[in-house]
Amino acid sequence: MDRRSNPPRIRQTWLRRVFWFATAFMVWVLSSFGLWLYSAYQVSGLLKLSQTDVTSPSKIVDSLASASTHARRVSIFSDLTAIQLATHVPKIGDEISTARTLSHAAGKLSDVLATGATFGKSVYSTNAQDRLFSDGRINLELVEALIAKEPMLAAAINDADWILTHDECSGSLCSQVTDLHKKIEKSKTLLSILEQSMPAIPPALGRGKTSRFLITIGNEAELRASGGAPLSVALLEIDNGYIKVSKMGQISTEIFPGNPKISWQHLMSEPFVSDPLQPIKFVNANMHPDFTIAGEEIVRGWQANGGDTLDGVISIDSTALANVLEQTGPVATPGFGNITGENFKQRMLIDSYRQxxxxxxxxxxxxxIGQALISRATSSQFPTVLDALLATAPGRHIQIHMQDVNLQVLISTLHLDGATPDKRAEFGSDLIGLYSKNRNQAKSDVFQKRQIIQHVVLHKDGSADIERIIKVKNDVPPGVSGEGTIGYTTVLNSSYWCSYLPTNAEDVTMLLPDGYPNMALYNNGYQSKLAFTRGGEIKPGAEVSMTLKYRLPAGFIRNERYSVAFGPQPIANPVVLTVTVEYDYGTKSGQIDTLIAEQSMDRYVELSNL
Structure with missing residues (x-):
């Protein structure tokens, strides 16, 4: 055999080995990257789901649990040798290094996600032993076990924060590092608040004492500035986690018969009361637009009337109740048919006063209906009731006021406190808030249709001229009867009106319909003034217009950025809002930017031209 033929065979064998080695190497590299990228994709997608799919809380819980698992994996996979080697590859190495930073931070946050999933599963669990609420009792042991995890959560968040702060960042993924860092900073703030409030949570749930919370049912057909008049109430008592309703009924006939005027030390001042001890009826306790004030007035009014000492107030209105019935089913009533989520407002706020x-x-x-709500909230339907109520929170249809300062800070952080826009807006914002109080005991506020059209003209010196047109229509449907000018069955609308504007607003004027009393200005004590009028009447089918004008002084608008915060009053029909900004200087002279156009607003919102 000719030995000269061996070298080609050797070369072929060597080439095959190189080929298979290269193939194996590429499979190894691609597999490493595949596992890493797949887990990263899963974390990102699952977290987006947990933030947006509020219609399916169980999906949120599942997504948090899966995100926790993938967050651990993405951190582990980012340390695979193939990934580490890739950081030295020109051009793409920086991107991979930044991606590894994100991966390591995600790994640190995996326990935080897992704890969120654990809490969520306790709310929606079908297993009574693992459930946060079962058989009329809050699982205090589970609550305390979750509270005990706070130091671990704080350490995990701080570790993730350290990684994002100290690891070098370059490439297109830096923006994601910045975004995650901002979210972690917000989480640290929330965790700090939780750390302060956590010791107060078990006592509020009846550990070591009996806690009492007043649930007020606000009637949106007869408005107070912070929501519907509290014509019905239920007193909840919590003892060692066990919940019971100790008192329930109508204020004027069952709770405080005759609804007398009582004196207590008011937190609110003019224009709502003229004297710090002015006697008023309990059903007027929530006259102030801001529930952080109105809630405290309810507490003081309740106790001044001889009611038990309260730990807090939970205000729920017709919109919230209707959503609960929509999610949990109708309530059968004798002689008045089934009350459903769809027909609740028509039947309870309109028909009941006439039929x-x-x-x-x-x-x-x-x-x-109140008993049905309590029964469902203290049964296996608790998660559904909770979801239904919280879904209406942006429109302030559920508002909470706590007596414990640390718990109130937590409630405010979660935006459940019913605060007006001056409490939530960034410093230097313009303010839009329109609030009314019924003054003729009518149940006609349910027919109100409101529109706010605000036009802003910006000047070179940082000042601005504001024109706010407020339109209110008493949109009584055909066939709805009414009689007289006062009382339950009249369809005549008669209200006080209160508008928010910044403290340093100047040259404030208000053009009002004929017969309306002149506007008066009041300092609200925060970064706001109140433009107040005792108003007048709006006949059925009629519409009135009120035009508020004011000037923001030179320097108020900085770097050409105009911002405005809108806050809703809890009403049956949300305000339709339009805001436009016009420039009278420079290259933008004559330009008009539309920040929002004819949009129904049932939530707090911040708008800006930049």
Whole structure:
């Protein structure tokens, strides 16, 4: 055999080995990158789901659990040798290094995500032993176990923060590092608040004492500035986690018969009360637009009337109740049919005052619905009721006021405190807030249709001229009867009106319909003034217009950036909002920017031209 033929065979064998080695190497590299990228994709997608799919809380819980698992994996996979070697490859190495930074931070946050999933599963679990609430009792042991994890969560968040702060960042992924860092900073703030409030949570749930919370049912057909008049209430008592309703009924006939005027030390001042001890009825306790004030007034008014000492107030209105019935099913009533989420406002806020023969019959039906709400909230339907209520929170249809300062800070952080826009807006913002109080005991506020059209002209010196046109229509449907000018059955609308504007607003004027009293200005004590008018009447089908004008002084607008915060009053029909900004200087002279156009607004919102 010719030995000269061996070298080609050797070369072929060597080439095959190189080929298979290269193939194996590429499979190894691609597999490493595949596992890493897949886990990173899963974390990103699952976290987006947990933030947006509020219609399916169980999906949120599942997504947090899966995100926790993938966050651990993405951190582990980022340390695979193939990934580490790739950081030295020109051009793409910096991107991979930054991606590894994100991966390591995600790994540190995996325990935080897992704890969120654990809490979520406790709310929605079908297993009574693992459930946060079961058989009329809050699982205090589970609550305390979750509270005990706070130091671990703080350490994990701080570790992730350290990684994002100290690891070098370059390439297109730096923006994601910055975004994650901002979210972690917010998480640290929330965790700091949780750390302060956590010791107060078990006592609030009845550990070592009996806690009492007043639930007020606000009637949006008869408005107070912070929501519907509190015509019905239920007193919840919590003892060692066990919940019971110790008192329930209508204020004027069952709780405080005759609804007398009582004196207490007011937190609110003019224009709502003229004297710090002015006697008022309990049903007027929530006259102030800001529930952080109105909630405290309810507490003081309740106790001044001889009620038990309260740990807090939870205000729920017709919109919130309707959503609960929409999610949990109708309530059958004797002689008045089924009350559903769809027909709740029509039947309870309109028909009941015209079709039921006496006040006692109407109040019995109100009590039936209240009892159904409490029964469902203290049963296996608790998660569904909770979701239904919280879904209405942006419009302030559920508002909470706590007596414990640290718990109130937590409630405010979660935006459940019913605060007006001056409490939430960044410093230097313009303010839009329109609030009314019924003044003729009518149930006609349910027909109100409101529109706010705000036009802003910006000047070179940083000043601005504001024109706010407020339109209110008493949109009574055809066939709805009414009589007289005062009382339950009139369809005449008569209200006080209160508008928010910044403290340093100048040259404030208000053009009002004929017969309306002149506007008066009041300092609200925060970064706001109140433009207040005792108003007048709006006949059925009629619309009135009120035009508020003011000037923001030179220097108020900085770097050409105009910002405005809008806050809603809890009402049956959300405000339709339009805001436009015009420039009268420079290259933008004559330009008009539309920040929002004819949009129904049932939530707090911040708008800006930049």
């Amino acid at each position: 039921l023969s006496n006040e006692g019959q109407r109040q019995n039906i109100n009590n039936l």
